[in-house]
Amino acid sequence: MRLKNIKGAKETVLKSHYVIENPNFFCGKWNQCFQNENPIYIEIGMGKGRFIIENAIRYPNINFIGIDVYYSVLIKAVKTLETLNLPNLKIIPMDAREIEQIFDHEIERLYLNFSDPWPKNRHEKRRLTSEIFLKKYDSIWKKDKWISMKTDNRHLFEYSILSCTNYGYHIKEISLNLYEDNPENNIPTEYEIKFSNKGFPIYKIEFKK
Numbered sequence: 709m710r711l712k713n714i715k716g717a718k719e720t721v722l723k724s725h726y727v728i729e730n731p732n733f734f735c736g737k738w739n740q741c742f743q744n745e746n747p748i749y750i751e752i753g754m755g756k757g758r759f760i761i762e763n764a765i766r767y768p769n770i771n772f773i774g775i776d777v778y779y780s781v782l783i784k785a786v787k788t789l790e791t792l793n794l795p796n797l798k799i800i801p802m803d804a805r806e807i808e809q810i811f812d813h814e815i816e817r818l819y820l821n822f823s824d825p826w827p828k829n830r831h832e833k834r835r836l837t838s839e840i841f842l843k844k845y846d847s848i849w850k851k852d853k854w855i856s857m858k859t860d861n862r863h864l865f866e867y868s869i870l871s872c873t874n875y876g877y878h879i880k881e882i883s884l885n886l887y888e889d890n891p892e893n894n895i896p897t898e899y900e901i902k903f904s905n906k907g908f909p910i911y912k913i914e915f916k917k
């Protein structure tokens with residue numbers, strides 16, 4: 709994904725009380741950060757934050773952590789959050805490649821929404837459902853493993869089915885056209901709104917292990 713570099717984005721993002729600058733500190737003790745024992749759900753590639761912010765509003769008894777590598781997108785989330793009081797939401801600016809150093813057996817659900825597809829074979833390692841990432845996720849799970857994914861990209865969708873099932877995940881739920889299936893309680897992401905408005909089918913899949 710190409711992004712405009714926004715001047716001062718890093719400083720603005722790090723100033724927000726939603727943002728955890730040194731997430732390694734909480735590894736294994738994120739419940740202390742939230743000061744409760746509620747389940748913790750994370751989203752990798754939260755972008756401008758529509759999905760995770762709406763989740764945090766709708767489900768106050770779940771703790772949410774959004775992750776993204778670019779300050780230039782996180783600044784939009786931080787600005788939206790200025791007017792909201794959501795003690796059950798934190799944001800970590802980081803590359804998900806480091807995820808094993810941040811969580812230790814404490815995550816109950818992982819959302820991957822409209823992840824970058826990295827279509828070239830030589831970039832397979834960067835896909836967030838590649839075996840490399842699935843191995844990293846092994847150490848984040850509290851008990852059951854639950855990955856929830858939405859995408860408009862057929863290739864990434866098919867790739868993820870193969871990659872996750874080869875790794876031992878099973879498919880709990882699948883939709884080849886989310887908007888035709890009209891699911892209850894769907895919270896759309898920014899990309900989802902853009903692509904569904906253009907008439908593209910949205911694929912959704914839930915993997916469990």
Ligand SMILES: C[S@@+](CC[C@H](N)C(=O)[O-])C[C@H]1O[C@@H](n2cnc3c(N)ncnc32)[C@H](O)[C@@H]1O
Nearest residue numbers: 753754755776777778803804821822897898899
């Ligand atoms: C295509 S955008 C989708 C944004 C949002 N989930 C949505 O559906 O509107 C993908 C996002 O994933 C982030 N991303 C990609 N690879 C990442 C990684 N390795 N670690 C953290 N964030 C990543 C990008 O910065 C970008 O914001």
